[in-house]
Amino acid sequence: xxxxxxxxxxxxxxxxxxxxxxxxGVASAGALDELVANLLTHMPCAQHxxxxxxxxxxxxxxxxxxxxxxxxxxxxxxxxxxxPCLAAAWEHHVxxxxxxxxxxxxxxxxxxxxxxxxxxxxxxxELFTGQDTTGALNFYSESAHAFxxxxxxxxxxxxxxxxxxxxxxxxxxQFRSALASRDVIGQAKGMxxxxxxxxxxxxxxxxxxxxxxxxxPLAGVAQxxxxxx
Numbered sequence: 001x002x003x004x005x006x007x008x009x010x011x012x013x014x015x016x017x018x019x020x021x022x023x024x025g026v027a028s029a030g031a032l033d034e035l036v037a038n039l040l041t042h043m044p045c046a047q048h049x050x051x052x053x054x055x056x057x058x059x060x061x062x063x064x065x066x067x068x069x070x071x072x073x074x075x076x077x078x079x080x081x082x083x084p085c086l087a088a089a090w091e092h093h094v095x096x097x098x099x100x101x102x103x104x105x106x107x108x109x110x111x112x113x114x115x116x117x118x119x120x121x122x123x124x125x126e127l128f129t130g131q132d133t134t135g136a137l138n139f140y141s142e143s144a145h146a147f148x149x150x151x152x153x154x155x156x157x158x159x160x161x162x163x164x165x166x167x168x169x170x171x172x173x174q175f176r177s178a179l180a181s182r183d184v185i186g187q188a189k190g191m192x193x194x195x196x197x198x199x200x201x202x203x204x205x206x207x208x209x210x211x212x213x214x215x216x217p218l219a220g221v222a223q224x225x226x227x228x229x
Contacts, residue, residue: 188222
């Protein structure tokens with residue numbers, strides 16, 4: 001890929017990430033679908049793309065994909081406990097499968113892919129790693145030996161932008177959750193102040209004690225107070 005073309009690609013993807021940063025709520029999920037579809041256009045040797053998420057309990061999800069095949073492959077990896085996308089997410093590196101028919105690392109997975117899908121080569125990148133969640137950005141081709149060293153270089157750039165987009169969405173979700181918790185705690189404090197004739201600090205201390213004695217998060221205790229007013 002020429003330098004100018006690669007620079008154009010980076011600008012276009014960066015613009016999409018910036019657009020994502022300006023959205024909020026439900027719109028962010030649609031923006032991530034749009035981003036994954038755009039990333040696929042910059043990997044012309046691939047026909048499918050998706051994101052694999054895994055949790056600390058080894059749960060596996062496919063939150064964004066261009067079509068049904070990424071989810072099918074993730075489901076196979078979940079059931080079999082092996083596969084290239086899991087290796088990229090769990091072992092923190094780039095994984096390239098040149099030919100599913102000849103791949104020896106994940107025999108059960110490869111047999112199922114051969115029997116149930118047209119996928120013949122895979123390129124997977126670690127997307128991010130966190131305390132509870134890891135992820136991989138994956139490209140799939142229906143041709144063997146579709147991905148070369150240049151594909152890996154391009155994919156690393158695309159994965160970097162996708163990771164940035166993911167963190168933006170998580171940040172927005174956490175911010176909205178914090179606002180919601182603050183609001184419900186405020187409501188609960190007001191109700192306790194009115195019912196027991198106490199001030200705001202005393203109401204907050206009461207909520208804290210209830211949280212500690214019930215081993216329930218403060219926001220959860222506040223929600224219970226509001227629900228049972």
